[in-house]
Amino acid sequence: MSTVYLNGKLVEHPHEVHHHVSPVPQYVAVLGALLVLTGVTFLVSFADLGAASLTVAMFVAVIKASLVVGYFMHLKYDDRFHLFIFLGTIIFVGLFFGFTLFDLASRDAINDEQRTFTRIEEDTNKGQPMKIGIDNDLARRAAYDAKHPAEAPEGH
Amino acid sequence: MSTAHTDAHGGEHNPHLAHHFDTMEQQAGAAKLGMWLFLATEILMFSGLFLAYFVIRMFYPEMVLGAHEHLNKFAGGLNTVVLLVSSWTMAMAVRSAQVGKPNNQADIAKIKAFLAMTFACGGIFMVVKYFEYSAKFAHGMLPGKFYTAHLHGYDIPGLPHIFFGIYFVMTGLHGVHVLVGMALMVWIYLRAVRGDFSRQNYAGVENLGLYWHIVDLVWIFLFPLLYLVK
Numbered sequence A: 001m002s003t004v005y006l007n008g009k010l011v012e013h014p015h016e017v018h019h020h021v022s023p024v025p026q027y028v029a030v031l032g033a034l035l036v037l038t039g040v041t042f043l044v045s046f047a048d049l050g051a052a053s054l055t056v057a058m059f060v061a062v063i064k065a066s067l068v069v070g071y072f073m074h075l076k077y078d079d080r081f082h083l084f085i086f087l088g089t090i091i092f093v094g095l096f097f098g099f100t101l102f103d104l105a106s107r108d109a110i111n112d113e114q115r116t117f118t119r120i121e122e123d124t125n126k127g128q129p130m131k132i133g134i135d136n137d138l139a140r141r142a143a144y145d146a147k148h149p150a151e152a153p154e155g156h
Numbered sequence B: 001m002s003t004a005h006t007d008a009h010g011g012e013h014n015p016h017l018a019h020h021f022d023t024m025e026q027q028a029g030a031a032k033l034g035m036w037l038f039l040a041t042e043i044l045m046f047s048g049l050f051l052a053y054f055v056i057r058m059f060y061p062e063m064v065l066g067a068h069e070h071l072n073k074f075a076g077g078l079n080t081v082v083l084l085v086s087s088w089t090m091a092m093a094v095r096s097a098q099v100g101k102p103n104n105q106a107d108i109a110k111i112k113a114f115l116a117m118t119f120a121c122g123g124i125f126m127v128v129k130y131f132e133y134s135a136k137f138a139h140g141m142l143p144g145k146f147y148t149a150h151l152h153g154y155d156i157p158g159l160p161h162i163f164f165g166i167y168f169v170m171t172g173l174h175g176v177h178v179l180v181g182m183a184l185m186v187w188i189y190l191r192a193v194r195g196d197f198s199r200q201n202y203a204g205v206e207n208l209g210l211y212w213h214i215v216d217l218v219w220i221f222l223f224p225l226l227y228l229v230k
Helices: A024-044 A052-072 A080-114 A138-147 B024-059 B061-068 B073-099 B105-138 B160-193 B203-228
Strands: none
Touching (some): A024 A052, A052 B073, A080 B024, B024 B160, B073 B203, B105 B160, B105 B203
Protein backbone atom coordinates (compact mmCIF):
# COMPACT_ATOMS: atom_id res chain seq x y z
CA MET A 1 0.00 0.00 0.00
CA SER A 2 1.45 3.29 -1.05
CA THR A 3 1.29 6.32 1.17
CA VAL A 4 -0.38 9.57 0.17
CA TYR A 5 -0.05 12.83 2.08
CA LEU A 6 -2.23 15.92 1.97
CA ASN A 7 -0.90 19.10 3.63
CA GLY A 8 1.64 16.97 5.45
CA LYS A 9 -0.99 14.60 6.89
CA LEU A 10 -1.41 10.94 5.98
CA VAL A 11 -4.49 10.24 3.82
CA GLU A 12 -6.34 7.12 5.00
CA HIS A 13 -8.06 6.10 1.75
CA PRO A 14 -6.36 7.94 -1.11
CA HIS A 15 -8.03 8.25 -4.52
CA GLU A 16 -5.85 5.99 -6.62
CA VAL A 17 -6.33 3.76 -9.63
CA HIS A 18 -5.88 0.06 -9.20
CA HIS A 19 -4.38 -1.86 -12.07
CA HIS A 20 -6.69 -4.25 -13.86
CA VAL A 21 -5.42 -6.13 -16.87
CA SER A 22 -8.08 -7.86 -18.98
CA PRO A 23 -7.10 -11.16 -20.62
CA VAL A 24 -6.59 -11.12 -24.40
CA PRO A 25 -9.33 -13.75 -25.07
CA GLN A 26 -11.85 -11.43 -23.41
CA TYR A 27 -10.92 -8.58 -25.76
CA VAL A 28 -11.18 -10.96 -28.76
CA ALA A 29 -14.61 -12.16 -27.56
CA VAL A 30 -15.84 -8.57 -27.16
CA LEU A 31 -14.63 -7.68 -30.68
CA GLY A 32 -16.37 -10.79 -32.04
CA ALA A 33 -19.63 -9.84 -30.31
CA LEU A 34 -19.40 -6.28 -31.64
CA LEU A 35 -18.87 -7.51 -35.21
CA VAL A 36 -21.76 -9.99 -34.95
CA LEU A 37 -24.07 -7.27 -33.59
CA THR A 38 -23.01 -4.95 -36.43
CA GLY A 39 -23.97 -7.72 -38.88
CA VAL A 40 -27.34 -8.09 -37.11
CA THR A 41 -28.12 -4.35 -37.40
CA PHE A 42 -27.03 -4.38 -41.03
CA LEU A 43 -29.21 -7.37 -41.96
CA VAL A 44 -32.21 -6.16 -39.93
CA SER A 45 -32.12 -2.87 -41.87
CA PHE A 46 -33.08 -4.77 -45.03
CA ALA A 47 -36.13 -6.30 -43.35
CA ASP A 48 -39.10 -3.95 -43.28
CA LEU A 49 -39.87 -3.65 -39.58
CA GLY A 50 -41.71 -0.35 -39.85
CA ALA A 51 -41.84 1.64 -36.63
CA ALA A 52 -40.02 -1.11 -34.70
CA SER A 53 -36.84 -0.68 -36.75
CA LEU A 54 -35.69 2.37 -34.77
CA THR A 55 -36.26 0.56 -31.47
CA VAL A 56 -34.41 -2.55 -32.65
CA ALA A 57 -31.49 -0.52 -34.07
CA MET A 58 -31.15 1.53 -30.87
CA PHE A 59 -31.42 -1.60 -28.70
CA VAL A 60 -28.53 -3.24 -30.58
CA ALA A 61 -26.52 0.02 -30.50
CA VAL A 62 -26.96 0.29 -26.72
CA ILE A 63 -25.68 -3.31 -26.29
CA LYS A 64 -22.66 -2.51 -28.49
CA ALA A 65 -22.00 0.72 -26.59
CA SER A 66 -22.20 -1.14 -23.26
CA LEU A 67 -19.63 -3.67 -24.48
CA VAL A 68 -17.23 -0.92 -25.58
CA VAL A 69 -17.67 1.09 -22.37
CA GLY A 70 -17.63 -1.91 -20.04
CA TYR A 71 -14.70 -3.87 -21.48
CA PHE A 72 -12.62 -1.69 -23.84
CA MET A 73 -12.97 1.35 -21.57
CA HIS A 74 -12.69 -0.83 -18.44
CA LEU A 75 -15.67 0.72 -16.66
CA LYS A 76 -16.72 -2.72 -15.43
CA TYR A 77 -13.50 -3.02 -13.45
CA ASP A 78 -12.60 0.62 -13.00
CA ASP A 79 -13.03 3.08 -10.16
CA ARG A 80 -16.80 3.35 -9.59
CA PHE A 81 -16.51 7.13 -9.66
CA HIS A 82 -15.75 7.01 -13.41
CA LEU A 83 -18.93 4.96 -13.93
CA PHE A 84 -20.76 7.59 -11.89
CA ILE A 85 -19.48 10.37 -14.20
CA PHE A 86 -20.45 8.38 -17.31
CA LEU A 87 -23.94 7.45 -16.10
CA GLY A 88 -24.45 10.97 -14.76
CA THR A 89 -23.75 12.28 -18.25
CA ILE A 90 -26.22 9.80 -19.74
CA ILE A 91 -28.88 10.95 -17.24
CA PHE A 92 -28.36 14.58 -18.32
CA VAL A 93 -28.56 13.56 -21.99
CA GLY A 94 -31.85 11.83 -21.11
CA LEU A 95 -33.20 15.01 -19.46
CA PHE A 96 -32.10 17.06 -22.47
CA PHE A 97 -33.78 14.67 -24.94
CA GLY A 98 -36.85 14.00 -22.80
CA PHE A 99 -37.87 17.59 -22.08
CA THR A 100 -37.07 18.89 -25.57
CA LEU A 101 -38.93 16.13 -27.41
CA PHE A 102 -41.87 16.25 -24.95
CA ASP A 103 -42.15 20.01 -25.44
CA LEU A 104 -41.95 19.83 -29.23
CA ALA A 105 -44.38 16.90 -29.46
CA SER A 106 -47.01 18.50 -27.23
CA ARG A 107 -46.73 22.12 -28.33
CA ASP A 108 -49.24 21.89 -31.19
CA ALA A 109 -51.93 20.42 -28.95
CA ILE A 110 -51.44 23.14 -26.33
CA ASN A 111 -51.43 25.90 -28.95
CA ASP A 112 -54.66 24.56 -30.45
CA GLU A 113 -56.31 24.20 -27.06
CA GLN A 114 -55.35 27.67 -25.84
CA ARG A 115 -55.52 29.32 -29.28
CA THR A 116 -52.13 30.89 -28.61
CA PHE A 117 -51.18 31.06 -32.25
CA THR A 118 -53.06 30.91 -35.52
CA ARG A 119 -51.11 28.69 -37.82
CA ILE A 120 -50.58 29.92 -41.34
CA GLU A 121 -50.90 27.01 -43.72
CA GLU A 122 -50.14 28.65 -47.05
CA ASP A 123 -46.37 28.44 -46.63
CA THR A 124 -46.24 24.86 -45.42
CA ASN A 125 -46.45 21.64 -47.37
CA LYS A 126 -49.61 20.74 -45.36
CA GLY A 127 -48.16 17.46 -44.22
CA GLN A 128 -47.57 16.26 -47.77
CA PRO A 129 -44.14 15.05 -48.74
CA MET A 130 -42.40 17.53 -50.98
CA LYS A 131 -41.61 16.38 -54.49
CA ILE A 132 -38.17 17.90 -54.80
CA GLY A 133 -35.70 19.45 -52.42
CA ILE A 134 -36.42 23.09 -51.77
CA ASP A 135 -33.92 25.19 -53.63
CA ASN A 136 -33.17 28.47 -51.90
CA ASP A 137 -31.76 29.94 -55.08
CA LEU A 138 -34.88 31.53 -56.53
CA ALA A 139 -33.57 31.83 -60.09
CA ARG A 140 -32.47 28.20 -60.12
CA ARG A 141 -35.79 27.09 -58.64
CA ALA A 142 -37.74 29.06 -61.26
CA ALA A 143 -35.67 27.45 -64.00
CA TYR A 144 -36.37 23.99 -62.57
CA ASP A 145 -40.10 24.73 -62.19
CA ALA A 146 -40.24 25.93 -65.80
CA LYS A 147 -38.66 22.68 -66.94
CA HIS A 148 -40.99 20.53 -64.79
CA PRO A 149 -44.38 22.31 -64.87
CA ALA A 150 -46.22 19.27 -63.47
CA GLU A 151 -44.26 19.40 -60.20
CA ALA A 152 -44.27 23.17 -59.76
CA PRO A 153 -46.07 24.19 -56.57
CA GLU A 154 -48.74 26.87 -56.97
CA GLY A 155 -47.78 30.42 -56.26
CA HIS A 156 -44.10 30.31 -57.19
CA MET B 1 15.05 13.73 -13.07
CA SER B 2 18.53 12.60 -14.12
CA THR B 3 19.64 11.17 -10.80
CA ALA B 4 17.83 8.29 -9.16
CA HIS B 5 16.51 9.58 -5.88
CA THR B 6 13.86 8.72 -3.33
CA ASP B 7 10.80 10.90 -2.84
CA ALA B 8 10.05 12.86 0.30
CA HIS B 9 8.26 9.90 1.85
CA GLY B 10 11.00 7.36 1.39
CA GLY B 11 9.59 5.39 -1.59
CA GLU B 12 11.44 4.57 -4.78
CA HIS B 13 10.95 7.50 -7.16
CA ASN B 14 9.44 6.87 -10.59
CA PRO B 15 10.92 9.33 -13.11
CA HIS B 16 7.43 9.87 -14.61
CA LEU B 17 5.95 10.97 -11.26
CA ALA B 18 5.28 14.72 -11.17
CA HIS B 19 6.39 16.37 -7.94
CA HIS B 20 2.85 17.44 -6.96
CA PHE B 21 1.68 13.82 -6.71
CA ASP B 22 2.60 11.35 -3.99
CA THR B 23 2.25 8.10 -5.94
CA MET B 24 1.99 6.94 -9.55
CA GLU B 25 -1.45 5.52 -8.79
CA GLN B 26 -2.64 8.88 -7.52
CA GLN B 27 -1.20 10.60 -10.60
CA ALA B 28 -2.83 8.10 -12.98
CA GLY B 29 -6.12 8.42 -11.06
CA ALA B 30 -6.11 12.21 -11.48
CA ALA B 31 -5.30 11.91 -15.20
CA LYS B 32 -8.06 9.39 -15.77
CA LEU B 33 -10.62 11.39 -13.78
CA GLY B 34 -9.81 14.42 -15.95
CA MET B 35 -10.18 12.33 -19.10
CA TRP B 36 -13.59 11.01 -18.01
CA LEU B 37 -14.79 14.54 -17.29
CA PHE B 38 -13.63 15.59 -20.77
CA LEU B 39 -15.42 12.59 -22.29
CA ALA B 40 -18.59 13.68 -20.46
CA THR B 41 -18.42 17.04 -22.27
CA GLU B 42 -17.83 15.21 -25.56
CA ILE B 43 -20.95 13.09 -25.04
CA LEU B 44 -22.98 16.20 -24.21
CA MET B 45 -21.70 18.00 -27.32
CA PHE B 46 -22.64 15.13 -29.64
CA SER B 47 -25.97 14.69 -27.83
CA GLY B 48 -27.04 18.12 -29.14
CA LEU B 49 -26.55 16.90 -32.71
CA PHE B 50 -28.33 13.61 -32.00
CA LEU B 51 -31.24 15.57 -30.55
CA ALA B 52 -31.37 17.74 -33.68
CA TYR B 53 -31.55 14.52 -35.71
CA PHE B 54 -34.41 13.13 -33.59
CA VAL B 55 -36.37 16.42 -33.68
CA ILE B 56 -36.11 16.63 -37.47
CA ARG B 57 -36.98 12.97 -37.74
CA MET B 58 -40.04 13.49 -35.53
CA PHE B 59 -41.34 16.43 -37.59
CA TYR B 60 -40.32 15.25 -41.05
CA PRO B 61 -40.08 11.43 -41.06
CA GLU B 62 -40.37 11.34 -44.86
CA MET B 63 -37.26 13.51 -45.10
CA VAL B 64 -35.05 10.98 -43.29
CA LEU B 65 -36.66 8.01 -45.03
CA GLY B 66 -36.26 9.49 -48.50
CA ALA B 67 -32.75 10.84 -48.16
CA HIS B 68 -31.01 8.12 -46.15
CA GLU B 69 -31.41 5.65 -49.03
CA HIS B 70 -28.83 7.72 -50.89
CA LEU B 71 -26.13 7.05 -48.30
CA ASN B 72 -23.84 4.15 -49.08
CA LYS B 73 -24.77 1.43 -46.58
CA PHE B 74 -21.76 -0.68 -47.51
CA ALA B 75 -19.27 2.17 -47.07
CA GLY B 76 -20.88 2.94 -43.70
CA GLY B 77 -20.80 -0.74 -42.72
CA LEU B 78 -17.15 -1.09 -43.78
CA ASN B 79 -16.26 1.96 -41.68
CA THR B 80 -18.11 0.48 -38.70
CA VAL B 81 -16.06 -2.72 -38.94
CA VAL B 82 -12.83 -0.70 -39.36
CA LEU B 83 -13.59 1.41 -36.27
CA LEU B 84 -14.52 -1.63 -34.16
CA VAL B 85 -11.29 -3.39 -35.14
CA SER B 86 -9.37 -0.18 -34.34
CA SER B 87 -11.00 -0.12 -30.89
CA TRP B 88 -9.71 -3.65 -30.34
CA THR B 89 -6.15 -2.77 -31.45
CA MET B 90 -6.30 0.32 -29.21
CA ALA B 91 -7.42 -1.78 -26.23
CA MET B 92 -4.55 -4.17 -27.02
CA ALA B 93 -2.08 -1.24 -27.14
CA VAL B 94 -3.22 -0.21 -23.65
CA ARG B 95 -2.94 -3.80 -22.46
CA SER B 96 0.58 -4.12 -23.91
CA ALA B 97 1.57 -1.03 -21.93
CA GLN B 98 -0.11 -2.38 -18.78
CA VAL B 99 1.91 -5.61 -18.85
CA GLY B 100 5.09 -4.17 -20.43
CA LYS B 101 8.35 -4.33 -18.50
CA PRO B 102 10.18 -0.99 -18.28
CA ASN B 103 12.81 -0.45 -21.00
CA ASN B 104 12.04 -3.81 -22.57
CA GLN B 105 12.36 -3.40 -26.34
CA ALA B 106 10.07 -6.35 -27.16
CA ASP B 107 7.28 -4.91 -25.00
CA ILE B 108 7.77 -1.40 -26.44
CA ALA B 109 7.62 -2.90 -29.96
CA LYS B 110 4.23 -4.44 -29.10
CA ILE B 111 2.81 -1.11 -27.92
CA LYS B 112 4.14 0.56 -31.08
CA ALA B 113 2.70 -2.15 -33.37
CA PHE B 114 -0.81 -1.90 -31.89
CA LEU B 115 -0.71 1.92 -32.00
CA ALA B 116 0.38 1.79 -35.66
CA MET B 117 -2.48 -0.63 -36.48
CA THR B 118 -4.98 1.69 -34.77
CA PHE B 119 -3.58 4.65 -36.70
CA ALA B 120 -3.88 2.68 -39.96
CA CYS B 121 -7.55 1.87 -39.19
CA GLY B 122 -8.20 5.57 -38.58
CA GLY B 123 -6.59 6.26 -41.96
CA ILE B 124 -8.77 3.66 -43.73
CA PHE B 125 -11.85 5.21 -42.08
CA MET B 126 -10.94 8.67 -43.38
CA VAL B 127 -10.20 7.37 -46.90
CA VAL B 128 -13.63 5.67 -47.09
CA LYS B 129 -15.16 8.90 -45.73
CA TYR B 130 -13.35 10.85 -48.45
CA PHE B 131 -14.87 8.69 -51.20
CA GLU B 132 -18.33 8.97 -49.61
CA TYR B 133 -18.10 12.76 -49.35
CA SER B 134 -16.77 13.04 -52.92
CA ALA B 135 -19.79 11.12 -54.22
CA LYS B 136 -22.16 13.38 -52.26
CA PHE B 137 -20.45 16.51 -53.59
CA ALA B 138 -20.56 15.17 -57.16
CA HIS B 139 -24.32 14.48 -56.92
CA GLY B 140 -25.13 17.85 -55.34
CA MET B 141 -26.36 16.17 -52.13
CA LEU B 142 -25.27 19.09 -49.98
CA PRO B 143 -26.73 21.05 -47.07
CA GLY B 144 -29.18 23.93 -47.37
CA LYS B 145 -28.81 26.29 -50.30
CA PHE B 146 -25.96 24.23 -51.75
CA TYR B 147 -28.36 21.35 -52.40
CA THR B 148 -28.55 20.67 -56.16
CA ALA B 149 -29.26 16.93 -56.37
CA HIS B 150 -32.52 17.58 -58.28
CA LEU B 151 -30.39 19.08 -61.06
CA HIS B 152 -28.36 15.84 -61.15
CA GLY B 153 -31.42 13.68 -61.74
CA TYR B 154 -32.18 12.73 -58.12
CA ASP B 155 -35.74 13.50 -57.04
CA ILE B 156 -35.52 12.90 -53.31
CA PRO B 157 -38.83 13.45 -51.48
CA GLY B 158 -39.06 15.36 -48.23
CA LEU B 159 -36.47 17.92 -47.20
CA PRO B 160 -33.19 16.35 -48.30
CA HIS B 161 -31.28 19.64 -48.03
CA ILE B 162 -31.93 19.57 -44.27
CA PHE B 163 -31.09 15.88 -43.99
CA PHE B 164 -27.74 16.42 -45.70
CA GLY B 165 -27.08 19.33 -43.34
CA ILE B 166 -27.48 16.99 -40.36
CA TYR B 167 -25.51 14.27 -42.16
CA PHE B 168 -22.51 16.48 -42.90
CA VAL B 169 -22.40 18.16 -39.49
CA MET B 170 -22.66 14.86 -37.57
CA THR B 171 -20.25 12.81 -39.68
CA GLY B 172 -17.99 15.86 -40.15
CA LEU B 173 -17.61 16.53 -36.43
CA HIS B 174 -17.04 12.80 -35.91
CA GLY B 175 -14.42 12.78 -38.70
CA VAL B 176 -12.61 15.71 -37.06
CA HIS B 177 -12.49 13.65 -33.87
CA VAL B 178 -10.95 10.73 -35.77
CA LEU B 179 -8.28 13.08 -37.21
CA VAL B 180 -7.54 14.53 -33.76
CA GLY B 181 -7.27 10.98 -32.40
CA MET B 182 -4.81 10.07 -35.17
CA ALA B 183 -2.70 13.16 -34.38
CA LEU B 184 -2.66 12.23 -30.68
CA MET B 185 -1.68 8.69 -31.69
CA VAL B 186 1.45 10.03 -33.43
CA TRP B 187 2.38 11.85 -30.20
CA ILE B 188 1.78 8.79 -28.01
CA TYR B 189 3.69 6.62 -30.54
CA LEU B 190 6.71 8.93 -30.30
CA ARG B 191 6.52 8.76 -26.50
CA ALA B 192 6.36 4.97 -26.74
CA VAL B 193 9.48 5.02 -28.95
CA ARG B 194 11.15 7.08 -26.22
CA GLY B 195 10.30 4.29 -23.78
CA ASP B 196 7.85 6.28 -21.64
CA PHE B 197 5.28 3.53 -21.29
CA SER B 198 5.39 0.35 -19.25
CA ARG B 199 3.40 -1.18 -16.41
CA GLN B 200 4.85 1.57 -14.20
CA ASN B 201 3.43 4.37 -16.36
CA TYR B 202 0.67 3.89 -18.91
CA ALA B 203 -1.82 6.69 -18.18
CA GLY B 204 -1.00 8.41 -21.50
CA VAL B 205 -1.81 5.35 -23.63
CA GLU B 206 -4.86 4.60 -21.50
CA ASN B 207 -6.31 8.11 -21.87
CA LEU B 208 -5.74 8.08 -25.62
CA GLY B 209 -7.57 4.73 -25.61
CA LEU B 210 -10.53 6.21 -23.71
CA TYR B 211 -10.75 9.05 -26.26
CA TRP B 212 -10.51 6.64 -29.19
CA HIS B 213 -13.25 4.42 -27.76
CA ILE B 214 -15.64 7.36 -27.28
CA VAL B 215 -15.14 8.24 -30.96
CA ASP B 216 -16.04 4.62 -31.76
CA LEU B 217 -19.05 4.90 -29.44
CA VAL B 218 -20.42 7.93 -31.31
CA TRP B 219 -20.10 6.03 -34.61
CA ILE B 220 -21.97 3.02 -33.12
CA PHE B 221 -25.02 5.32 -32.88
CA LEU B 222 -24.37 7.41 -36.00
CA PHE B 223 -24.18 4.41 -38.33
CA PRO B 224 -27.65 2.90 -37.75
CA LEU B 225 -29.37 6.29 -37.37
CA LEU B 226 -28.00 7.85 -40.56
CA TYR B 227 -27.35 4.89 -42.84
CA LEU B 228 -29.68 2.05 -41.84
CA VAL B 229 -32.82 3.08 -40.01
CA LYS B 230 -36.11 3.05 -41.89
